[in-house]
Structures are given as C-alpha cells and as structure tokens.
Amino acid sequence: MEIQLHDKRFVPFVSAEELEWAIARMAQQIANDMGSEIPVFIGVLNGSFMVVSDFMKHYKKNCEVSFIKMASYEGMETTHEVKQLIGLNQDLSGRTVIVIEDIVDTGNTIVELHQLFADKNLKALKYATLFLKPEAYKKDIKIDYIGIEIENKFIVGFGLDYDGLGRNLPEVYQLKG
Template sequence: MIQLHDKQFVPFISAKEINFAIEKMVSQIEDDFFDETPIFIGVLNGSFMVVSDFLKLYKKPCEVSFIKLASYEGTESTESVKQLIGLNQDLTGRTVIVLEDIIDTGNTLEELKKLFKSQNVKHFKIATLFFKPDAFKKDLKIDYVGIRIPNKFIVGFGLDYDGLGRNLPEVYQLKEE
C-alpha cells in the first residue's frame, strides 16, 4: 500500500500487464498504418510515460509531438477542459494518432476531437492505455484501448493524485474506506 497526500492506494495493475497492453496497441497501429508515417500526439501531463514506452516499441517511421490539456483536480473531473499548450505544427494531410494515458468521462476526448476537426488531417485516431467504460458519458469512438478498468480513481504510470504518483511504474487504485 502507498500513501499520497491524505489518501491510500493499493496495487492494481502490474508493470508487466501495462507493457503487454502497450505492445498490443503498438502492433495494431503498426499493422493499420504500415504504409504511413504517423504523427503521435501525447496529451500532457499524464501521457508522458505511455508515449515514451509506446515509441520505444514502435519500429516504423513516425513523429511525435505534445499538447497539454487538463480537466482533473484531486480525484474528480472538473467538467471543463483547459488547453494549456496548443498545437504548433501543420497537420494537413497527416495521419494523426493521439496517445492518451486514460479516457474517463470523455470530456478531454470531446475537446480533442473538436481541436483536430479543423486541421484537415488524413486520418485521426485515438489510442488510450486505460479506459473506464462505466464513467464514459460521450457518444464518441475510441479507436485503440489498452486496458478497460472499473470506475475507480487510479494513480501511477503517468497518472497523478494532486501532482503525486506519476513516477510509479505500476498502477494503484484508491483504497476503499
């Protein structure tokens, strides 16, 4: 068990399971876009670890860039997604694949879809390492999902509780009271 600020968390998903899920996403995307040079877009802050591990396994030509959005405060979604760092690249005609650490309520995903709609890209796909189907409130497609998880707050592998926990190489879930 670990303590972050005022809350306790228990082990949930091992580094090995995470790696297996990322390998699966890499091979699906390599197969689907074998004749393209995709540009992977990580959504900061949370996605830095999944982007790093994903790219180390991705063996075909590709580019990477980042945007920064934020919606979560503490253990709750604020419902408003702020763009903190935007896109600074022309994506016209490109195959764009967004890499997310987690899709929860879908608020961030909705904002991402709006953001890229006006960009005239060739393909636009969304890949997420973790997905909470029971929390997801939107009628939007997610193209690649690593691991489906129950609607519980998690930390580790890039995900934080008020800034802490991002550096953990495995995932922990909030301990029941």
C-alpha cells in the same frame, strides 16, 4: 504493498509487466493498421508522458511525435472543463493523427481534442488510450485503440497522479476501499 499519497491510501492494481504488454499490443495494432503510412502521435500531457515513452519503444515504424497539454482534473474530481495549456504549432494537413491518452473516463478531453483537430484538414484522427473506463465514457467518439478496460475507480501511477503525486510509479495503484 499499499502506498500513501497526500491523505489517501492506494493498493496495487496493474503491474509494470501488464502495462508493458498492453502498450506493446497497442503499438503492434497501430503499426499493422498504418501500413507504410507515417502517423503523427500526439501525447496528451501531463498524464501520457510515460505511456508515450514506452509506446515509442515498441512502435518499430517511422512516425512523428508531439505533445499537447490539457487539464481537466483537480484532486480526484474532474472539473468538467478542459483547458488547453500548451497547443500544437505544426501543419497536420493530410496526415493521420493518433492521439495517445493515459486514461479516458468522462471523455471531456476527447471531445475538446476532437473540436481542436476538426479544422486541421487531417487525413484521419484516431484515439489510443492505455486505460478506458467504459462505465464512465458515454461520448459518441470512437476510441480506436484500448490497452486495458477498467472499472470506474480512481487510479494513480505510470503518469497518472493524485494532486501531483504518483506519476513516477512504474505500476498502477487504485484508491483503497
């Protein structure tokens, strides 16, 4: 079923079941890698709130979770400038931090986050994303956990928006045409 958000039409792309499966698989991979360690998961708002929520339901070991708010999009275009709107205020020294993103495309937010955490004296910094656009991602920073690789198309739903609309959709849609 097609949907309309503002002036654009979108068609179904990834079902709620596929999203659930990808998130559960990522949670299991991370749990296996962490062993008995207690990681700090950092969700990148606004887009990751649904991913982090579902991820936490599948991560069966002890962990901590926090959020940071970054912004890099206006409408359907990346601004190529990442702004930190809400920051972290906890001591992460000696901890393994795993950043959870909804989507990684240009990687500008990843670079900004990498710089942000560079002086935090972390044990390790890892990145997890529900969606990766390998065609668009040309940065040298490794994405450690990937839910689903997709083509370089504009998508909405499950936390991802088009000018504020669509975040609440339980599945993901791609721009029609």
